[in-house]
Amino acid sequence: xxxxxxxxxxxxxxxxxxxxxxxxxxxxxxxxxxxxxxxxxxxxxxxxxxxxxxxxxxxxxxxxxxxxxxxxxxxxxxxxxxxxxxxxxxxxxxxxxxxxxxxxxxxxxxxxxxxxxxxxxxxxxxxxxxxxxxxxxxxxxxxxxxxxxxxxxxxxxxxxxxxxxxxxxxxxxxxxxxxxxxxxxxxxxxxxxxxxxxxxxxxxxxxxxxxxxxxxxxxxxxxxxxxxxxxxxxxxxxxxxxxxxxxxxxxxxxx
Amino acid sequence: xxxxxxxxxxxxxxxxxxxxxxxxxxxxxxxxxxxxxxxxxxxxxxxxxxxxxxxxxxxxxxxxxxxxxxxxxxxxxxxxxxxxxxxxxxxxxxxxxxxxxxxxxxxxxxxxxxxxxxxxxxxxxxxxxxxxxxxxxxxxxxxxxxxxxxxxxxxxxxxxxxxxxxxxxxxxxxxxxxxxxxxxxxxxxxxxxxxxxxxxxxxxxxxxxxxxxxxxxxxxxxxxxxxxxxxxxxxxxxxxxxxxxxx
Numbered sequence: 001x002x003x004x005x006x007x008x009x010x011x012x013x014x015x016x017x018x019x020x021x022x023x024x025x026x027x028x029x030x031x032x033x034x035x036x037x038x039x040x041x042x043x044x045x046x047x048x049x050x051x052x053x054x055x056x057x058x059x060x061x062x063x064x065x066x067x068x069x070x071x072x073x074x075x076x077x078x079x080x081x082x083x084x085x086x087x088x089x090x091x092x093x094x095x096x097x098x099x100x101x102x103x104x105x106x107x108x109x110x111x112x113x114x115x116x117x118x119x120x121x122x123x124x125x126x127x128x129x130x131x132x133x134x135x136x137x138x139x140x141x142x143x144x145x146x147x148x149x150x151x152x153x154x155x156x157x158x159x160x161x162x163x164x165x166x167x168x169x170x171x172x173x174x175x176x177x178x179x180x181x182x183x184x185x186x187x188x189x190x191x192x193x194x195x196x197x198x199x200x201x202x203x204x205x206x207x208x209x210x211x212x213x214x215x216x217x218x219x220x221x222x223x224x225x226x227x228x229x230x231x232x233x234x235x236x237x238x239x240x241x242x243x244x245x246x247x248x249x250x251x252x253x254x255x
Numbered sequence: 256x257x258x259x260x261x262x263x264x265x266x267x268x269x270x271x272x273x274x275x276x277x278x279x280x281x282x283x284x285x286x287x288x289x290x291x292x293x294x295x296x297x298x299x300x301x302x303x304x305x306x307x308x309x310x311x312x313x314x315x316x317x318x319x320x321x322x323x324x325x326x327x328x329x330x331x332x333x334x335x336x337x338x339x340x341x342x343x344x345x346x347x348x349x350x351x352x353x354x355x356x357x358x359x360x361x362x363x364x365x366x367x368x369x370x371x372x373x374x375x376x377x378x379x380x381x382x383x384x385x386x387x388x389x390x391x392x393x394x395x396x397x398x399x400x401x402x403x404x405x406x407x408x409x410x411x412x413x414x415x416x417x418x419x420x421x422x423x424x425x426x427x428x429x430x431x432x433x434x435x436x437x438x439x440x441x442x443x444x445x446x447x448x449x450x451x452x453x454x455x456x457x458x459x460x461x462x463x464x465x466x467x468x469x470x471x472x473x474x475x476x477x478x479x480x481x482x483x484x485x486x487x488x489x490x491x492x493x494x495x496x497x498x499x500x501x502x
Contacts, residue, residue: 049430102426124426125423125427125431155421155422156421180423181421183424198431201432201433202431204403204432205402205431206403206407208407209402209406209407210402210429210430212408212409213399213402213406213412213429214429214430216412217411217412217417217426217429219412222486225384225482228412228415230359231409231412232409232410232413233355235409236409
């Protein structure tokens with residue numbers, strides 16, 4: 001069972017478990033993650049936030065390149081991956097959809113390649129264990145594109161991202177923190193508990209408010225500012241159309 | 256008096272007075288602030304402004320009583336439609352129109368925010384849209400705590416902060432609805448400088464004098480260029496850049 005899923009108190013915990021400690025990703029995992037994230041988490045009114053973890057000492061080293069190479073060697077790639085000439089057809093659904101539910105990415109060890117696609121694109125809040133190493137090491141082997149698919153270019157300073165893209169080297173947790181790529185760095189043995197604490201902060205908030213605000217941010221990512229302002233202004237009516245929400249907001253509770 | 260404006264040389268100082276110790280915004284504050292910013296933009300003698308709270312907080316949130324009163328006619332669908340679907344029918348000085356205009360309108364002159372205490376919810380929109388340089392005291396806090404109370408509107412989107420700070424930090428403020436402290440805001444480049452409590456306005460004044468030494472036309476061109484060309488292609492961005500350089 002490569003993807004474990006468990007819900008308690010409105011917090012979903014998703015744990016990726018590969019066949020080895022490296023948690024290399026397989027097609028079975030991509031499908032399971034897509035199903036878990038988009039069909040289970042984002043659609044369930046009982047779930048307010050999700051935590052995404054890798055089992056053990058690593059988040060994930062990314063796509064299982066050995067398995068992919070083995071498939072190419074026996075000519076099985078065209079059957080598995082479809083008619084595209086490029087052997088690696090990466091999970092298109094998961095790259096073009098976005099999570100409107102907050103997802104806390106919590107890492108230890110390697111966060112590479114395809115794993116950065118999940119971490120960068122779908123994890124809106126990030127807790128890094130001290131051993132975390134983020135990067136696109138597949139670049140050293142000539143494989144292109146994960147850094148663009150992960151859209152991490154807009155999540156850290158340009159010069160740092162180019163360092164990763166041009167060398168294929170990883171950056172450590174501290175560097176990621178300084179760059180604003182992750183929110184916190186904690187000792188490795190505190191990763192799950194800190195992620196849970198943050199999840200509880202999120203879970204205290206009304207689900208619709210958080211989802212609406214997050215959805216607007218995602219929709220507004222490439223929107224000109226004037227259009228974004230108009231959209232935001234018109235959503236103010238959300239506060240009034242749902243009477244209980246408006247009433248709560250105007251109850252004047254202390255922040 | 257919800258907004259006080261004082262000009263000294265090329266520097267205009269705008270102080271915000273909301274209600275109560277937390278400086279909560281009222282409809283009158285929104286209307287007056289809108290007017291003050293427009294007047295600053297049109298004042299040919301003024302080239303830089305400072306925005307500060309008149310009390311211990313910058314913008315603590317919205318005064319719910321004042322807001323309920325201002326939006327009392329939204330109790331029924333006709334009122335809601337009038338406010339949101341047909342805004343042109345509104346009296347231009349009406350609260351909803353002024354509110355929308357305040358948070359959309361862009362000025363061309365640099366504004367320095369001097370933040371003590373809380374800068375919450377629409378205060379963040381003010382920060383992102385209308386201010387360009389930010390000095391904050393150590394006790395300052397930034398965030399969207401109204402989300403915790405059910406606010407589903409797009410303050411975070413309207414603030415434009417997605418283009419100014421790391422997404423992970425904007426996400427944090429929105430999804431946890433927990434305010435971040437000034438030190439974190441500084442690390443996230445939400446603010447330029449951290450000062451001791453009580454010193455934000457003095458530091459902002461010193462910075463304003465520095466900014467005022469740059470020719471006014473240059474300041475306007477630089478601000479407009481920076482804001483407008485952020486999302487343009489390189490070639491597209493050259494056109495306004497050259498036009499601004501020549502003007």
